[in-house]
Amino acid sequence: MIATQITIKQIRSALRRWGKYWRQQEQGKGFSRQAITEQTGGGHSNYFSSDMMNVPEEIELLGQLISKLRPECIRAIRAKYLLDVELSQAAKMLGFDTKRSAEFWLVKAEKTLMLELSY
8 A cells, every 4th residue: 555645735735725615505596585487487486505515625624624623623624724813813813822823733733634635
């Protein structure tokens, strides 16, 4: 079996995609508030729900791995990749004492994910 080593650059790129995907979903770009049939005036309405959401495999895998991390690591990932503000602001919003504290937990989370994804 050949071992594949994931780099920190690949992890950060994947986390940026993960964060961008979930930011778009939270902003409502994922589903329409009004069904297509209602917009055109035809037939019965077909509203979409989050249960019908098709999450890409990479995003789903990252989400599962992130959910297994320590709470501090999860908050640091949210601060860096999910919130669309500077890390220092996001760190304070999510309860970190300092930006440096958030950076510490972020590096720990990224390294843990790197080890989990390397096989």
